[in-house]
Amino acid sequence: MQNSLFFGEVFTRKRFLQIFWMLHLETFSTSDNSLRTRTQKVSNFLIYIDARFREHFIPGQILSADESVVGFKGKISFITYNPKKPTKWGIRVYVLADSATSYVCTFIPYHGKITTDSLIKPDLPFTSQIVLQLFHNIRQTWPDICGYHIFTDRFYTSPTLTSELNKDRCHLTGTVMNNRKDIPAVMKKPKLRKGSIKK
Secondary structure, eight states: OOOOTTHHHHSOHHHHHHHHHHOOOOOOOOSOOOHHHHHHHHHHHHHHHHHHHHHTOOOOSEEEEEEEEEEOOSOOTTOEEOTTSSSOEEEEEEEEEETTTOOEEEEEEOOTHHHHHHSSOTTSOHHHHHHHHHHHHHHHHSTTOOOEEEEEOTTTOOHHHHHHHHHTTEEEEEOOOTTSTTOOHHHHSOOOOTTOOOO
């Protein structure tokens, strides 16, 4: 994947820091201390940023769906920890990126059950819902797009996700766990030569 070299030309580090220093999240005057209320302060800002990401860039047809971790060690209930990752503590963010430029087309921060409850297709597995929601976000901004191809890792790849994306004229390629539900028997122990494929 290539770097977004144009970014530094249109948005300098100095300008970023100016905005960062002035950024303020409004505190709601309410007695409701639920998780939903506490995340609302930052959620409104993230929703706005995500909409601008989609509005100002039409992605190429090759996309990548994956997760990232934004480093954070504060006290929140949905913080994640993975000792095998470079950033061990943080907030998980699901991302759909343009493969040619690495531009983040849309993203979904993970706030625990709040996020799970808000995804489309509630009858499907969470791993399918995430990718479908990301692609749905893109189609909300650009409803006429078609012929897209999403690449995923084994955490997301499944026959269920493939079937659902095909309904939206989108292809899926990814590594797969052979114990994933609904994986055809022929794919569990495929006899393939190097460079060959199985349809």
